[in-house]
Amino acid sequence: MTPTYALTTEGSGSGRGTDDCESVAGGNGDEERLARAGLSRVVEPGDLAALKTFDGLPPLEIWDRLQHNAPGLERWSTRLATADPHRDLERAAAAGARFVIPGDDEWPAEVEVLEEAGQLTRRAGVPFGLWVRGRANLRDAVTRAVAIVGARACSSYGEHVSAELSSGLSDNGLTIVSGGAYGIDAAAHRGALAAAGVTIAVLACGVDVSYPKRNSALLSRIAEDGLVVAELPPSCAPTKLRFLARNRLIAAITQGTVVIEAAVRSGALNTAGWAEQCGRPVLAVPGPITSRMSAGSHLLVRERNAVLATNVADIIEAISPFGTNLTQPPRAAPTLTDTLDPDLQRTLDAVPVHNPAPADRIAGTAGLDLPTTQQCLQTLATLTLITQTPTGWRLPPTPPPRSP
Amino acid sequence: MTPTYALTTEGSGSGRGTDDCESVAGGNGDEERLARAGLSRVVEPGDLAALKTFDGLPPLEIWDRLQHNAPGLERWSTRLATADPHRDLERAAAAGARFVIPGDDEWPAEVEVLEEAGQLTRRAGVPFGLWVRGRANLRDAVTRAVAIVGARACSSYGEHVSAELSSGLSDNGLTIVSGGAYGIDAAAHRGALAAAGVTIAVLACGVDVSYPKRNSALLSRIAEDGLVVAELPPSCAPTKLRFLARNRLIAAITQGTVVIEAAVRSGALNTAGWAEQCGRPVLAVPGPITSRMSAGSHLLVRERNAVLATNVADIIEAISPFGTNLTQPPRAAPTLTDTLDPDLQRTLDAVPVHNPAPADRIAGTAGLDLPTTQQCLQTLATLTLITQTPTGWRLPPTPPPRSP
Known part of the structure; x- marks a missing residue:
C-alpha cells in the first residue's frame, strides 16, 4: 500500500496538501493522522455520546478499540464497517485538500477552546481534525479572524452591509470566516475576496462538496484565495445537525462573531451562542425595526448583551485586547x-x-x-x-x- | 384693574383657562402667579445666573427685589422695564391658555426633578410656571407619559416608526410628549392623535406662537385634543438656547425618552441627556447603519447605555417599575x-x-x-x-x- 496523498503538513508553515505529496511509511504521526481521519468519518461532529464514551482517550487508542470491536462501542459499528481513512485521505488529496490535526504546524490551537466550552443544542467537543482545501496556512489565517454570519434570505441592506464590513475588515488585515451559505455568508466571503483579503468557508459537509450548489463558483474562488474547511471527511453531505455542529467551529476559530441579519430562529444565533460558549465577543448589526431580518440582531443586543456594531472600527475594538483599538464615538466638531x-x-x-x-x-x-x-x-x-x-x-x- | 383672564386653576382637576374666567382681587396665590408670570418673562429659561443669584428665594421675593431695583440685579433690568405680567396673562387667556404654577391642581410635580438634576449645556432649574393651552389636565396627562423625539429631517423609515410607536403607546394609555417640530416630532404627535390618544407639544416659544409655521394646523389640533405647553410667556420667539432649555422640560415631565432618528449632533441627543440628568430611562430605536439619521440612536446604545427599543412593549417595560410589564423576547415556537x-x-x-x-x-x-x-x-x-x-x-x- 503506497498512498500518494499527503499525510503530514508538519514542519512547514507553508505546507500544502497538493504541494508536498510524499509516501507514508506509517510513522507515529501518520498513524495518528489515520486514526483521526477514521474517527472523523465514524463519529458524528459534536456527538456527546462519543465525548462521554471516549472521555479524553488518545485518538489512536479510540481507533484501536473501535477496530477491535471493544464492547460498548456498538453505536459506531455501522460506519466503522465501511470506514477507510486511507481512501478518505486519497480523496481529499485528489480534491486538493489536506487533513490537519493537532501537532501540525497549521493546526489552529484556537479550536481547542471547545474542550472547555459547554455544550449547545446537545453538541460539543474539539474536532478530531480539520479537512482543509486552499493554499493559505490555516493557523496563520485565523490569527486575526472575525466570523460574519447571518440570514440566507437576507435583505439587500444586509447583503450590502455584509460585503462592506467584510471588505473593511479585510483592509485591516482580518480574515473573514463564514459558512459559505447564500445571503449574508456569501456577501461576507465576496467582500473579503473583493478586498483581496483572506476568507475561510467552514462547511457542514465535505470540503469537496459544493453546497449550496449555486455557490460552487464562490467556494472554488475561496479555495483558491482563502480556505475551505470542514470537520467532515470528503463526500459527506450536510444535515441539520451538522450545520449546528459546524457553527461551533466558526465561533471557535475566530476572535469574535458578527451577526448581520438573522431571524429570531436562525443558525446565526446558534453561532452567536457558540461564541458565547467560547468566551468570544458577539456583535450584532442593527437594522430597521420594521424588518424581521434584523429581529435576531436586536434580540442579541437586548437579551444577550451583544455589542451593537455599526462599523468596522466597532468590530475591531470588540475583538482587540481590552483598552486597545478604542473607537472614537462619532462626534461632530463643535462649532x-x-x-x-x-x-x-x-x-x-x-x-x-x-x-x-x-x-x-x-x-x-x-x-x-x-x-x-x-x-x-x-x-x-x-x-x-x-x-x-x-x-x-x-x-x-x-x-x-x-x-x- | 379688573383683569378678565384666569389667574387660577386651583381646586379643580378640570380647571380650564378659558372656562373659569374670574376676576382677580390680588389674593396671595394670585400675587404669586403674577410674580411667577413676570419672572417667566424676565428670566431666560434655564438661566444659571438667575439660579445662582436668586438661590432658592421665593418667587414673590425675587419679583419684589427686581421691582425695587435691588443692587446686583441689573442683569434683568432691560426686560423688567417692559415686563407686564397682567398683560401676559390676558394675552394667554385670549389665546385660550393658562399659566400653571406650583400649588395648582394641574401642576406636574414631575418637573421638580429639575431641582435635583444637574445642568446640561449650561442650563438648569425648575421653570417658574408653565403656560398651557388645551383642554386636558396637565398633571393627569403626564401621569404616564413618554417623550418621543428625533430628527427634523428624518427618513420615511423614521417617520413611519415614530407614528407607529406613538399610536401603539397611545393605545396603551400613554401620553406622547414631543417638541412640535417637523419630522419625528410631528409624526409622534400625529400618531397619538390618530389613535385618539393624548399628546403634548412642549414649545421653545410662546404657546400662542405657531412655530414651525407649517405645523400650525397640527399645533391647533394638539391644543384641541391634547396640550401645548411652554415655559416662555405668550408671543416669545424660539431661539437656539430656548430649544435646549425646552428639552429639559420634555425629559422631566415624562417617564422615559425615546430617540427615534437623530444625527450625532442633535436636539434629540440633548433631550436624551436631560433624561439621564433626570434619572429617566433613555431608549433608542435602531435603524440601518448606512443611515446617518440613525447614528445618534446607535451612539446612545453604544456609548450611553440607552435601551434598544424595537417595539411598544420594549418601551413600556423600560418605563414601568422594575420587574413589571416585562417583555417576552421574540422567540419562535420550538418545532x-x-x-x-x-x-x-x-x-x-x-x-x-x-x-x-x-x-x-x-x-x-x-x-x-x-x-x-x-x-x-x-x-x-x-x-x-x-x-x-x-x-x-x-x-x-x-x-x-x-x-x-
Missing part, C-alpha cells in the same frame, strides 16, 4: 458658537439675521442689561460672528467660520 | 423536531425526502448502529415524522406537524 459663554450665545441669538437692530433692542431680546449686551456685541464682532452697520447690528452675510 | 433526542434527530436527518431507504442504509448515514436506528425509526414513525414503504423509510409527503 465656535458652542464654546461661547452663555451671555455671548444669548446676545448672538438676539442679533437679527438681516435687518440691523440697535444694542438696546438686542438687550431686550436677549434679556440682558445694556452694558453686558454692549460688551458681548463687541466680543462677537471681534470674532466676526456679527457685523456693525450704521443702524445697528446684524449677522454677517456669510455663515460664521467654524472652529478647527 | 417538534427541536425537542427530539439527538439520536432521533440524527435518524430523522438521515431519512430520505423522496426515495425510501432501508434501515441499514439509514444507520450508515446517521452513524448509528442498526438496533438503535431501528428503534429510532419506529419512534419517528409513531410521531408521524416519517413513513414506511415496502422498500424502506422516507419523509411523509406533507411537512411534519409542529408542536403547539
